[in-house]
Each structure stands twice: as structure tokens, then as C-alpha cells.
Amino acid sequence: MSNLSTTSDDILASTRNLLISGGYNGFSYADISEIVGIRKASIHHHFPSKVDLVRELVKRYREDGQASVAVLEQKVPNALDILKAYANHWAACIEDSSRPYCVCAMLASELPSLPTEVATEVTNFFRFISSWLASVMERGSKQGELSLTSAPHVEAETFLATVYGAMLSARAYGKAEVFSMILEPALNRLTPTVSH
Amino acid sequence: MSNLSTTSDDILASTRNLLISGGYNGFSYADISEIVGIRKASIHHHFPSKVDLVRELVKRYREDGQASVAVLEQKVPNALDILKAYANHWAACIEDSSRPYCVCAMLASELPSLPTEVATEVTNFFRFISSWLASVMERGSKQGELSLTSAPHVEAETFLATVYGAMLSARAYGKAEVFSMILEPALNRLTPTVSH
């Protein structure tokens, strides 16, 4: 019977939290060791190098995202509702300060100075989110659930930029409500007008 | 007769470049010393601590921004043209990789782990840009140069988030053209439709 929480999961979880608050160069193995409650050297047993650790974290972050998206697509048929659910996910994370920033947003801003292996994984994450949103946009447009003013992939990039820009603004002002303030009109713009 | 380029200006310039690429914890006094061509200790003469250095950098970054905005407002009367000029400024910076990212975007994402003195200065920068954009939105709306669908301050936050989100996307994909791809429809949306 496998444990519910393994040490390596604990290491990844604390890495994620540290990464969200200060970026790749903003935390050390010593920080993780204090939080998890094991010695620095023991972390190296699970993740030989810092690059290994963060690369694995980002890889799982993308995989978890892909799994969540799959569930979302299955549960929610309407394209607009999917976009709303995606926005609400981040709104909730920011509001309850559980995960008030995206790991990959953090890393993307540091991209030029990141080890290439990590940088590649980060780029992959953005490509995944972007192509998923583009598919949602296209389907929603065809089925009349979304009203687009540009090509689906352009609308996807716009929506993604709005979400990540709003995330940054919420952090910059220290006001969680800024996120919803920006996302609400963005979603309204994509809502089809009901003829009457 | 004052020199055109002082050492302290050189230090600030190289700090800006290093900061843009790797954030607050992504550079050291040793890095600056190599670029500027003086010893580490000499940097401490100009900026006693790293906090002093970055606080001063961000302060001047905001002051330079305020000066540029003043010139822009004077030269360009039309509100839509001002927004276009602002977007073009960043598009150009990203395209020629001269300053492919905003110092304060970088620092804002690291905000929770930043020294408070620096964090305060960063928040001030965003408040300045935000209130300036809000004033442009309001004036443009009243004079029929902009077509708003939300309150001016909401449109301002939306526009700011779009610009900074697009900046992040361009960096994440390593494709400068993504910025313009996102900004173009965003500006179109604000363009009044000419009645005919």
C-alpha cells in the first residue's frame, strides 16, 4: 500500500511554494530542508540537482494541468463555461492565497537566465495551455457558444495574456479582486449576445 | 563640465539589464563589476547595499516613465494614438531585444520575496502607470477618441494586463511577434467605429 504523502512529493510541494514566491534563484535546498524537515543531502537523494528538481516540478505541473483540463472538458460541455471555470480556478487560488501565482508565469519571466532544460519545459507548458485554449475558442465559435472577433488562436493568446497579466496586477497591487475585475469584462466580451 | 556617462549610471544600466534577464536574486555585485569594469567594492561606494541599488533603479525607472509620459501627452493629442504609442514602445523594445522586458514586471512577480523598500517602489510604479492609463481612457472616452465598454479604470487595468501578459507570452514562446498579435486586436476593440 502506497503512502498518501511521500517525501519526494513533500519536496516538490515546498519547492512549488518557494518558487511561486521568489522564483528559481529565490530559494535554496536549505529552505526546502527546513520546511520538509530533512537534511539538505537527503533532498539530493531524491533530486540530484536543482535543475532535476525544478524540471520535474514543471513537468508534473504540466501533466497535472493536462489532467485537470481533460476532466474539465468532460464535465463542462459549453466553451464559455470552460473559460469561466479556468478563470475562476485562478481567481480562487489568488483570493485564498493558496497558490496565488502560476509556477510557469514565475519561471517564464526568468526564462533568459534559466537552465535550458527548465526553460524548455516552461515553454512546453505555455504551448500546451495556448493550444488547448485555441481549441476551446474554435469549438466555442463554431457552436455559437463564444463570439470571437479575431481568429481562434489569436483569441486564445489574448485570453491567456489577460489571465496572466491580471495575475501579475493582482500581485503588484496586493489586491486579489483586481483579477476578477479584469477577467469579468474579458469574459463578457466573449459571451454571445442573445437575440430577442 | 559634467560627464555624459558616470560610473553610477553605468552601474544602474548594467543592473537594469541583469535584472531584466534574471530578476533580483539572479545577479550579483560580481556580475555588475565584470560588465562595468570596476571592482565589487567600488560598487558599494556608489550603492552601499543591493537594496539601495535596486530601489534607486526602480525609482529612476518610474521617474523616467513619468517624464516620457509627459512628453507623449504633449506631442500626441489623440487618446487612441497615445495607447498605440505606448504599445509600440514595448513592441519595439521586444522586437530589437534592447529592453525586452519591463523591470517592474520582473520585480512584481518576485514581489513577495523582495525587500520591502524595493517592493514599495515597484507597487508605486504600477499605481502610476495604472492611474495614467485611466486618465487617458477617461479623456479619450469623453472626446469620442476611444470606445469603452467598461468604466475607464477597468479598461485601464485591462489594457495594462494585456500589455504585460503579452510581454510575458512573447518571452515564454521566444517570439517577439506574439506581442503585436495580441495588442493589435486589443487596440482595435478600443477604436471607435466611424458612422457612415
Place this chain on the structure above:
DNA sequence: TTCTATCTTCCTACTAGTTGGTAGTTTCGA
């Protein structure tokens, strides 16, 4: 004009603490 005192800027040399990472050993459950 020249001597002198002061100021600025840079230097060498150093410190204490932290960084990511290694070597070798112990503990412990299957």
C-alpha cells in the same frame, strides 16, 4: 603660484554566511 586639507573614487584584502553538491555511513523495512 604653491602648499595643504578635504573629498571622491577606486583599489586590495578580507569576512562571515550561503550556495549547490559530494563522500561515506547508518538506519530500517521488505
Place this chain on the structure above:
DNA sequence: TCGAAACTACCAACTAGTAGGAAGATAGAA
């Protein structure tokens, strides 16, 4: 008894920052 997972004890390189001195410019008084 074997392997995984933890440990102690290191290490070299790097971190921001300090102490104290040397070189040059400047300015006032002789």
C-alpha cells in the same frame, strides 16, 4: 540481506558587505 532513504561531515565557489589605504581632483589660504 539488500536497497532505499536518511544521516554526518565535508567542499569549493560564491554571496553581500567591510576595513583601510592610494590616487587624483578641487578649493581655500599663504
